[in-house]
Amino acid sequence: MQRTLYGDDHEAYRSSVREFLDRHARAHVEQFIEDRAIPREIWIEAGKQDLLGLKVPEEFGGVGAGDYRFNAVLGEELSAVSAAFASCFGIHYDVCAPYLVELTTQEQKQRWLPGFCSGEIVTAIGMTEPSGGSDLAALTSTAVRDGDDWILNGAKTFITNGYSADLVIVAARTSPEKRAKGITLFAVEAGMQGFERGRKLDKVGQSESDTAELFFTDVRLPTEQVIGDVDRGFIHMMERLPQERLGSAISNLSHAAAILTETIQYAKERKAFGQQIGSFQHNKFLLADLVTRIEVTQAYVDQGVLAHNAGTLSAVDAAKAKWWSAQVQNDVLDHCVQLYGGYGYMNEYRVARAWRDARVTKIWAGSNEIMKELIGRDLGL
Ligand SMILES: Cc1cc2nc3c(=O)[nH]c(=O)nc-3n(C[C@H](O)[C@H](O)[C@H](O)COP(=O)(O)OP(=O)(O)OC[C@H]3O[C@@H](n4cnc5c(N)ncnc54)[C@H](O)[C@@H]3O)c2cc1C
Known part of the structure; x- marks a missing residue:
C-alpha cells in the first residue's frame, strides 16, 4: 500500500541518510560485528551530517526539527542496514534527546548539547x-x-x-x-x-x-x-517512554521489511524440484501473508507517528505499536530464515543475523508482557 506519511522534505532527508550510510556504514557492518563496536568516527561523521541533533534547537548545534517524521526516516534507514546501528544511534538521538532538551537548564544545554550533536558526547x-x-x-x-x-x-x-x-x-x-x-x-x-x-x-x-x-x-x-x-524522575520517564516505544516500532518494522524484500528476491532465484521456491503455493501464500502483516502494521505505526506529531499519542497506543511490531518482526524473520533453508542458518547471511538481532525487541523498552499489561489495564482489567 502506498504510504502517505512522508513529503518531499522527508524523502530528501532519507536520501542524505542513505548517502551517509553508503559512505560510512553499509560496507563496514561485518567489521563492526567483528570488533563488537561502532567506532566513534562514525558518530562524528553522523554529527557532521546533522543526524544526531534532530531534536536539539539550532542554537545548541542541532537541527531543531519539530517533526517526528524525520526521526522516523532516520530510524527506518538505520535499521534497514543494521538493527544494532539503529539501537545505538536511536538511544542517543531518539531516546536520550528528549530528556536533555526538555528537562535541562540553559547551563546544562550549553554544556552538553553541542557535543551531543557533534557525536563527541555519546549518551545512554x-x-x-x-x-x-x-x-x-x-x-x-x-x-x-x-x-x-x-x-x-x-x-x-x-x-x-x-x-x-x-x-x-x-x-x-x-x-x-x-x-x-x-x-x-x-x-x-x-x-x-x-x-x-x-x-x-x-x-x-x-x-x-x-x-x-x-x-x-x-x-x-x-x-x-x-x-x-x-x-519526578519516574514521571519524566513515563512521559518519554511512548516516544521510545514508537521509535522501536518504526525500527522493528523497517528491519523486518528490508529482510523480507531480500527474501522475496531469494525465493524468486532459488530453485528446488526444478522451480523457484517462491512459486510453491505454500511459500507464495506465506510471502503474501508476511507482506500483508508488514503493510497493515505499517499503517498503524504511521498513524502513531502522526499522533505523536500532534501530541496525542497515548502510552497505550504506543504500547500496542511496540509489542505488535516486535511480534510481527520476529515472526516474519523466522519465516525468512526458513525460506533460505540451510543458508538461513549461516551467520554470513544477513537473514540469520537479522533473526538473532530481532529477538531482543520483544524484551527491551518494556517487554511484550508489560505492553499487554498496560493495554489490559486500559481495558479496566
Ligand atoms: C540488548 C539490550 C539492551 C538494553 N538496553 C537498555 C538500555 O539502554 N537502558 C535500560 O535501562 N535498559 C535496557 N535494557 C533492559 C531492558 O529494558 C530490560 O531487559 C527489560 O525491561 C526487562 O527487564 P528484565 O530484563 O529485568 O526482566 P524482568 O523484569 O526480570 O522480567 C522477566 C520476565 O518476566 C516478565 N514479567 C515481568 N513483570 C511481569 C508482569 N507484571 N506480568 C507478566 N510478565 C511479567 C517479563 O516480561 C519477562 O518476560 C536492554 C536490554 C537488552 C537485552
Whole structure:
C-alpha cells in the first residue's frame, strides 16, 4: 500500500541518510560485528551530517526539527542496514534527546548539547538494574543528599552504549519511602570518580552494539547534574517512554521489511524440484501473508507517528505499536530464515543475523508482557 506519511522534505532527508550510510556504514557492518563496536568516527561523521541533533534547537548545534517524521526516516534507514546501528544511534538521538532538551537548564544545554550533536558526547540511559527492569518503580540505586551534592550508589545493567557513553542518564532513588514518586534522574559523566563500567555483555544478537553493566560507588554529583525535577524522575520517564516505544516500532518494522524484500528476491532465484521456491503455493501464500502483516502494521505505526506529531499519542497506543511490531518482526524473520533453508542458518547471511538481532525487541523498552499489561489495564482489567 502506498504510504502517505512522508513529503518531499522527508524523502530528501532519507536520501542524505542513505548517502551517509553508503559512505560510512553499509560496507563496514561485518567489521563492526567483528570488533563488537561502532567506532566513534562514525558518530562524528553522523554529527557532521546533522543526524544526531534532530531534536536539539539550532542554537545548541542541532537541527531543531519539530517533526517526528524525520526521526522516523532516520530510524527506518538505520535499521534497514543494521538493527544494532539503529539501537545505538536511536538511544542517543531518539531516546536520550528528549530528556536533555526538555528537562535541562540553559547551563546544562550549553554544556552538553553541542557535543551531543557533534557525536563527541555519546549518551545512554540507565533504568534497568540487575534486580529487575520491568518494575521500574522498584529500582534500588540510591542518591543521597550531602550538602548541595548527591552521592550515588548502585548498578545498572543491559545499558545500550553503556561501554562507550560519555554521559549516562541514571535513574536513582532519592526518597526511599515514596516508590515511584521518589526517583530522580542524574547525568553521570565519564571519568567521574566511582563510576565504573563492567564487561561489554556477550549477547545473542546485535554484537556490534555495546551493551554494558555500570557501577556507581559513592559518585559525587553536584546539583547541576540533576536532570529535571527531584523526585519526578519516574514521571519524566513515563512521559518519554511512548516516544521510545514508537521509535522501536518504526525500527522493528523497517528491519523486518528490508529482510523480507531480500527474501522475496531469494525465493524468486532459488530453485528446488526444478522451480523457484517462491512459486510453491505454500511459500507464495506465506510471502503474501508476511507482506500483508508488514503493510497493515505499517499503517498503524504511521498513524502513531502522526499522533505523536500532534501530541496525542497515548502510552497505550504506543504500547500496542511496540509489542505488535516486535511480534510481527520476529515472526516474519523466522519465516525468512526458513525460506533460505540451510543458508538461513549461516551467520554470513544477513537473514540469520537479522533473526538473532530481532529477538531482543520483544524484551527491551518494556517487554511484550508489560505492553499487554498496560493495554489490559486500559481495558479496566
Ligand atoms: C540488548 C539490550 C539492551 C538494553 N538496553 C537498555 C538500555 O539502554 N537502558 C535500560 O535501562 N535498559 C535496557 N535494557 C533492559 C531492558 O529494558 C530490560 O531487559 C527489560 O525491561 C526487562 O527487564 P528484565 O530484563 O529485568 O526482566 P524482568 O523484569 O526480570 O522480567 C522477566 C520476565 O518476566 C516478565 N514479567 C515481568 N513483570 C511481569 C508482569 N507484571 N506480568 C507478566 N510478565 C511479567 C517479563 O516480561 C519477562 O518476560 C536492554 C536490554 C537488552 C537485552
